[in-house]
Each structure stands twice: as structure tokens, then as C-alpha cells.
Amino acid sequence: MSDIILEARDLTIEFGEGATAVTAVDGAAFKIRRGESFGLIGESGCGKSTILRAVAGLNPEYDGDLLFDGVELPDTRRREHYRAMQMVFQDPYGSLHPRKMVQSVLAEPVRRMGLGDEQRRIDEVLRNVGLGPEFRFRYPHECSGGQRQRIAIARALIVEPKMLLLDEPTSALDVSVQAEILNLLARLRRELGLSYLMVSHDIAVVAHMCDRVAIMRHGRILEEVGAQDVRAGRVSEDYTRDFLAASAPAITA
Amino acid sequence: MTDPVLSVRNLNIHFHGATRTTHAVRGVSFDLGHEKLGIVGESGSGKSQTGRAIMKLSAPSARVTADALRFGATDLMAASEKQMRTIRGRDIAMILQDPKFSLNPLMKVGKQIAEAYRIHHRVSAAEARQKALAMLESVHIRNPERVYEILPHEVSGGMGQRIMIAMMLIPEPKLIIADEPTSALDVTVRRQVLAVLDELVERTGASLIFISHDLNLVADFCDRVLVMYAGRVLEDLPARDLGRAQHPYTRALLDSLPRLDDPRAELAVMQRQDSWRTAPIGGQA
16 A cells, blocks of 8 residues: 555646647646645636546546556546545535435435445434434535535545545635534544545635645646645745735734 | 714614514614725625615515614615615615626626716716726726627626726715625735725725625725624724624634634634624624
8 A cells, every 4th residue: 555645647637629728737746645635726717626626537538647546547437436535515505416305415325336334324424524313304405504514525425435525615604614614624534534635715724724735826736835834934936925925814813 | 973974773674484584684783984894794694684775775575674774965764766776876886796697798898887887977978988998997907998898708707896896986986885896706816806996995085885704804905894793783893903803703703714824723613602692782882
């Protein structure tokens, strides 16, 4: 078992053909160690979500290599790959089926992966994300934004993944609820030994959650810095410095 | 404060549903002078409803009552819909969150700006065009002649929001209500848009109500801040003192933010208290 859980080598993703082709990701490379939390940060359109989608297998058209556990991911992912890497989307209002009860939202991945022991898994995962068993019989519209995001996290966790792909998991939430969800994600990573690949435009959130951060612009990874260096402002690119300055907190106690 | 631009006294908004009544805004009072007033709070705290009530744009199901809702010499509570139509846009303008949904997708952006001007001023089409071009330039759009001719889907988020600002400020309103004007934008673009808004507000001497959930942004941009919770104003304080806010709710909001300069293993989670909903509010008229 190698120490690196996910590696991207010269990852390039293009959309369209010929004169109208757009290079969304241009030669991105990074390595994520087992149990590590890695952040991708940048403005809209910089390609951070495109990388995430390629890793998840939602966008099979890419050049370069993606290695999971030291083995190259095939174009058509097999069930074990989907099981190992699960995605949590930005908008908990859009990512849950409005006409499915939480029970069936959570039961489906268990059945698809053929894991069995459905009810025990559902009860356990709900407890794990801090929701009571009564939530099994609720529809998404009966839950608040924070509760929905917990359900989305539960849906990702129920198949016992090794890695979570987090696409701006708290940007649709209030700051008070954001704190709850970030705490939950930090606890789950600690307890379950997960690795995270997290995309966000909020540098304070990424610095809080991640060990290392890659700053992206125009499809390229400009630089990779440790969370400590981000906090101390030890960065080498001008753009990163601008980005940090634009996100600097105005409130001083 | 001499002669407030806007005076709100005991504003209440109820929504009557089939089975229950929601009391969304509960006794909000404030005066607004020539300043930038921020209103912060979580979703559902009533901040947007307060903004809408000033424009009298509340949903039909809302019942709005107030002891006073005065804009200069005008009593907004007594104003007819016809009067409101001349006030909206000309005297009070509103900037909404997402330019994608608030611009007409089938109309050239320049035309939309010119139209906003012609509705309130009797000028020729050519004159309105000139005015719109000048306005585009003042929101720092390079090559206004080209941008005048394009459609909303061709502009980026930041540019769209600057176009919205141009459109809302061209009739030279005295009061601007900005409801989360930069929430849909990137941090780097946000700065530019706020700088443009700030510059125009300073130049025209308009007052601004800035509704946002982002405490840092409001502390940075506004002069004064109202903190709302469950339909009430809990705190009214100068923006630079936000970091020293007294109320436990404001403190909890501040503590729940991850900070670059103060790393911690666990973020503080808010313990909500019923007394925040009911306790009398200090320092409030």
C-alpha cells in the first residue's frame, strides 16, 4: 500500500474542439497522502471543480494520469472506484432528490454497491453525522440547509469511502451552520481516517480544513502551500498574495 | 442626526399561511442618515424582508404594519402604488444578488440602462444613450460602446453586477438598497464591485442599506451595522466596533468564522438561546 492515495500527473482537460476549444485544466499535478486533507482554491472558472469532477469520474474526457492508490483509474470507473471516492456537492437543496425520503436516499447506494446490512448502516451513518433516527422518514424539504448537508455527507459515507471529494460543501450555508459542518467533517476525517480533496473559494475555510492548499488560476496550479504558510502569508506568487489580501478579515477584536 | 433620509418605526411583517402565521419581522426601528448602513443576520432573520418592505415590494401574502415608515417627507405607508412607481428607481433603488436573474436576457444591456433613465427623466433617446455610456464608464467598464450593444448572457458576473449598479444609479436615487450584491461574486471581483459602488455612493451623496450575511464584508464596507436575529434588531453599532460587539449572538457569529490569523482545532458552534427572541433589546429606541 503506497502512502499516496491520489495523484494527478499532467492532468489536462479540454472542452470543445478546434477553434472554440477551451482548456479548463492545464497540466495540473498534485499528490494527496493517505489521511491528508488537500485544498484547491481559486476564482470561478479556474478549473478547480473540473478537476474534482474528473477525479470523481463525472468527466471521463481528460489527458494525463489520475492514480488512485498507485493504480491508474480507468476511463470507465468500476464500482470499487465509485465506492472509494464519494462526492459532497455544494448545494444541499439541489443534490438531494426532493421526492425521496432520507431512508431511501441512504438505502440506494448500499444496494447499488451490494453491501447488505442496510438498516444497521443507515442508523449508524445517521448517528455519525449527528442526526437522530427520526430523520429516516423525512423529506429534504422538511430539513434545514445544515441538516440537508449532513444527509448529503451521510449518503457519501454510507459506502465507507476512503476519500471524500468536497465541492464547496459550506458555501450555501450560514456561517453558524458552516462551523457545525466543518467541525463534523474534521471529526469524521479523524475518526474514520478519510482523505479529503476540498474545493473552495474561501481561503479561511480551506486553511482551517486542509493541510496543504493549491492555488489555481486559468486552469493552472500556480503554487502549493502549507496551511501554516497561508496563515503567515508566506507565498511566492503575486496572485496568491492578492487573493489573500482580498480575503483578509476586516474584523479585529 | 438631522432629518434622517429614512425613518423606520416598529416595522412588523406577518405572513399568513393556511395553517399558521409567520411573524417574519418583529418591531424593527432605525433611522438612516447619509451613511452606509449594513444589515447582517442569518437566512430567515428578516433582513431582506426589511429591505423589501421599504420599497413596498413585499410578497402579496405579507401584511406589513409600521408606526412610521418615512422617506424624507414621504410617508411610504400611505403612498399609493402609483406614487411608489415614481419613487422606485428614481428615489429608492435596489440592487439584487444575482445579475443573471435581474437583467432582461433579451435586451441589450445599454438599452436597459438607458431605459431606467428615460422612465424617470424626459429626455431624447440619444441623450439617454449618452448618459448610459457615461454611466458605464463610471462603473469602470472599458469600451462602453461595445458593452452597450451586448446581451446579458455575454457578460461575466462581476461585469453584470457593475451593469446593475449603473442601471440602478443612473436616475440618481437618494437611497440605495443593496441585497447581497456581491454574494454571487469571487473575492477578488467583489473588491472591484464594492469599490465602484462606494465611489458612486460618495459622489452622488446617496444613502446605502447594505444587506449581507458576511460580517467581514459589512465591517469593512459600512459605517454602521444592524445585527438581526429572528426578525428583530439585536444590536445597532458602528461597523468598526463590530469586533467588540456585546450581544452573545453577534459574538457567536464572529466566533463561528474560521480565521486565518487565529487557527483553532474546533470552530465554536452557536448555542442558540430563547432569550434572544424575547428579551428586551438594550440601546434600542
